[in-house]
Amino acid sequence: MRTTVILNLKGGVAKTATAVNLAAILASDYKKTVLLVDADSQCNATEFFGGDPVKGGLADALRHDGDGGPFAAASIQASNFPGVDLLCGSEDLMDLDLTKVELQSVRATVLREMVQRPAVRERYDYCIVDCPPAFNAASTAALIAADDVIIPIKLDAFALRGMGNLMRQIANMRKINPSLQLSGCLPTMWYNSPLIVEAEKTLGASGLPMYPHIRRTNKVDAMTFAQEPLLLTSPRSAAGIDYREFVREYIERGN
Numbered sequence: 001m002r003t004t005v006i007l008n009l010k011g012g013v014a015k016t017a018t019a020v021n022l023a024a025i026l027a028s029d030y031k032k033t034v035l036l037v038d039a040d041s042q043c044n045a046t047e048f049f050g051g052d053p054v055k056g057g058l059a060d061a062l063r064h065d066g067d068g069g070p071f072a073a074a075s076i077q078a079s080n081f082p083g084v085d086l087l088c089g090s091e092d093l094m095d096l097d098l099t100k101v102e103l104q105s106v107r108a109t110v111l112r113e114m115v116q117r118p119a120v121r122e123r124y125d126y127c128i129v130d131c132p133p134a135f136n137a138a139s140t141a142a143l144i145a146a147d148d149v150i151i152p153i154k155l156d157a158f159a160l161r162g163m164g165n166l167m168r169q170i171a172n173m174r175k176i177n178p179s180l181q182l183s184g185c186l187p188t189m190w191y192n193s194p195l196i197v198e199a200e201k202t203l204g205a206s207g208l209p210m211y212p213h214i215r216r217t218n219k220v221d222a223m224t225f226a227q228e229p230l231l232l233t234s235p236r237s238a239a240g241i242d243y244r245e246f247v248r249e250y251i252e253r254g255n
């Protein structure tokens with residue numbers, strides 16, 4: 001099983017759009033089994049795939065006294081998309097970050113324990129974690145568990161300036177998880193303008209691994225209303241085509 005975290009400290013850069021389309025394409029086109037972990041208190045991925053946080057989720061596991069790995073594994077539920085199971089997010093994930101006291105009581109290794117369990121490793125080919133736009137208890141737990149990270153980036157000057165900070169955070173996590181890899185930066189909401197093309201070149205020239213961009217299209221907003229991935233709602237849209245190309249490369253870069 002390969003565990004990939006979709007991370008950026010910036011909000012609204014298509015982390016969730018990437019996580020849900022990646023999960024759906026792996027399951028549907030490649031017949032892979034996918035566990036999608038929603039590490040965001042906004043619960044967008046959970047809602048998208050029809051998860052029910054009342055049945056348990058990541059927040060409970062992070063707060064669980066004792067052996068949280070089996071507890072997290074037992075909280076996995078089926079989604080409404082064949083081949084994709086869910087470990088739900090919930091609003092409680094936000095409470096976890098409110099106080100330092102709470103943070104100290106969080107077991108940051110809980111996701112690593114879960115993905116290392118033979119029952120989970122054998123059941124799923126991929127575990128995809130949709131992170132919040134923050135470096136908090138849930139994203140830390142995700143990075144401790146991960147094999148690799150994908151960074152969706154909406155190309156603008158703010159995003160490029162924020163990359164240094166993000167890279168330092170990832171480098172810091174390697175003290176706890178030395179095998180953590182950066183799979184690549186994924187430019188999202190791309191459109192053809194000299195500034196965007198230049199920004200993409202600048203990012204590529206910085207030496208970071210890159211994925212081919214995902215083009216901007218209003219079909220992605222439509223997908224969130226339909227609560228179905230692009231391969232069902234708009235497979236021939238620019239983003240629908242680009243996400244399939246991205247997933248092909250993602251699999252090739254696998255470990």
Ligand SMILES: Nc1ncnc2c1ncn2[C@@H]1O[C@H](COP(=O)(O)OP(=O)(O)OP(=O)(O)O)[C@@H](O)[C@H]1O
Nearest residue numbers: 011012013014015016017133189215216217220221
């Ligand atoms: N390729 C695209 N073209 C146009 N709009 C897009 C594209 N990808 C994502 N969007 C839109 O951008 C918005 C943000 O996307 P999304 O919720 O996936 O970002 P996020 O990084 O998960 O946000 P957050 O940080 O709040 O979790 C949504 O309205 C989504 O529909």
Ligand SMILES: [Mg+2]
Nearest residue numbers: 015016040044
């Ligand atoms: Mg999101």
